[in-house]
Amino acid sequence: MAGIYIHIPFCKSACHYCNFHFSTSLRYKPELLNALAKEIVLQRPYLSGESLETVYFGGGTPSLCTVEELQTLVRTIRENYTVTTDAEVTIEVNPDDITTEKLEGWKAAGVTRLSIGLQSFFEEDLRWMNRAHTAEQAKQTLELALTYFPNITIDLIYGVPGLTDEKWKVNIDTALSLGIPHLSCYALTVEPKTPLDKLIRTQQREPVDPDKQSDQFLYLMERMEQAGFEHYEISNFAKPGFRSRHNSSYWKGRPYLGIGPSAHSFNGSSRQWNVANNQQYIAALEKNEIPFEIEVLTVSQQRNEQIMIALRTMEGLDVSGWPVADQIEFEKEATPFLNSGQMMKSGTVFCLTKEGRLLADGIAAALFRL
Numbered sequence: 543m544a545g546i547y548i549h550i551p552f553c554k555s556a557c558h559y560c561n562f563h564f565s566t567s568l569r570y571k572p573e574l575l576n577a578l579a580k581e582i583v584l585q586r587p588y589l590s591g592e593s594l595e596t597v598y599f600g601g602g603t604p605s606l607c608t609v610e611e612l613q614t615l616v617r618t619i620r621e622n623y624t625v626t627t628d629a630e631v632t633i634e635v636n637p638d639d640i641t642t643e644k645l646e647g648w649k650a651a652g653v654t655r656l657s658i659g660l661q662s663f664f665e666e667d668l669r670w671m672n673r674a675h676t677a678e679q680a681k682q683t684l685e686l687a688l689t690y691f692p693n694i695t696i697d698l699i700y701g702v703p704g705l706t707d708e709k710w711k712v713n714i715d716t717a718l719s720l721g722i723p724h725l726s727c728y729a730l731t732v733e734p735k736t737p738l739d740k741l742i743r744t745q746q747r748e749p750v751d752p753d754k755q756s757d758q759f760l761y762l763m764e765r766m767e768q769a770g771f772e773h774y775e776i777s778n779f780a781k782p783g784f785r786s787r788h789n790s791s792y793w794k795g796r797p798y799l800g801i802g803p804s805a806h807s808f809n810g811s812s813r814q815w816n817v818a819n820n821q822q823y824i825a826a827l828e829k830n831e832i833p834f835e836i837e838v839l840t841v842s843q844q845r846n847e848q849i850m851i852a853l854r855t856m857e858g859l860d861v862s863g864w865p866v867a868d869q870i871e872f873e874k875e876a877t878p879f880l881n882s883g884q885m886m887k888s889g890t891v892f893c894l895t896k897e898g899r900l901l902a903d904g905i906a907a908a909l910f911r912l
């Protein structure tokens with residue numbers, strides 16, 4: 543089983559913290575969508591005939607597509623791949639694009655799950671992030687969306703200067719009171735070369751406080767546990783039966799095909815990524831070429847990826863498939879984290895504890911194989 547990801551590289555405005563690939567000009571949207579459809583056809587051999595059990599429209603902002611444009615892409619996928627009858631079909635949408643007409647259209651196109659880029663229920667935080675939607679739109683459209691799609695996830699960001707602990711609690715409680723079955727919660731990260739990076743460096747924005755981020759993450763973990771959610775990946779919380787099947791496949795190391803500018807693909811032994819430039823992408827597809835770079839992963843690179851990804855999941859890292867000498871060496875290196883209570887071990891499986899999850903990337907990096 544495999545998954546397909548389609549990158550829609552357009553947004554209404556640029557959120558200050560974002561480092562994804564997108565354009566705020568919709569001028570070449572028709573050409574870009576034609577190129578996506580062409581790449582879907584050309585890439586047919588990549589998954590060696592494996593059935594698709596997940597389809598994911600991400601971005602950028604896929605909800606900027608018209609219903610007809612989305613239907614065309616879904617149809618092209620169905621005509622060229624075997625999509626399982628119970629496939630999960632997710633679309634990332636922004637609150638300001640949600641209308642009754644679009645909700646009906648997404649349903650008719652076969653979408654089964656919405657991922658809403660909500661980020662906060664507070665107006666001042668949305669303005670701070672330069673989001674295109676308002677707090678009022680966030681709540682109203684969420685309620686409307688839930689009447690069409692029971693399977694909804696929302697994104698929330700914590701550790702934002704100005705987001706007090708009290709407001710963070712309100713954000714989580716509002717989502718829970720509305721009955722959202724899945725939350726993706728991210729610590730605000732200041733990525734190099736983003737507008738936020740520049741605003742902080744020029745002292746127009748307060749810097750991020752890592753201690754406050756840790757406190758808000760600890761509160762989040764406790765609150766979601768009380769509410770009956772599984773903390774199945776470091777940033778993801780789901781009611782039983784509502785995990786993201788698409789993202790879970792990434793974390794299990796299953797193959798996936800990424801379509802569109804900047805999209806990544808993985809087939810088990812190599813990783814490839816398309817050019818992150820809309821014009822170059824369109825020009826290449828006009829010549830029936832796919833503009834990508836490829837990296838064949840060495841055994842230690844594959845092992846490091848496995849460590850990094852698996853330690854972020856609730857199921858943890860199972861080293862039973864490794865040579866015995868490597869298992870022994872890994873346990874030796876993990877011992878300081880086991881002793882400090884940041885990791886725990888059951889048989890051949892290593893997991894992060896709540897304290898360990900606060901430092902997940904650092905712990906994984908310390909355990910990387912050369």
Ligand code: SF4
Binds near residue numbers: 564601
């Ligand atoms: S809508 Fe999403 S992809 Fe677009 S700029 Fe904002 S965070 Fe980035």
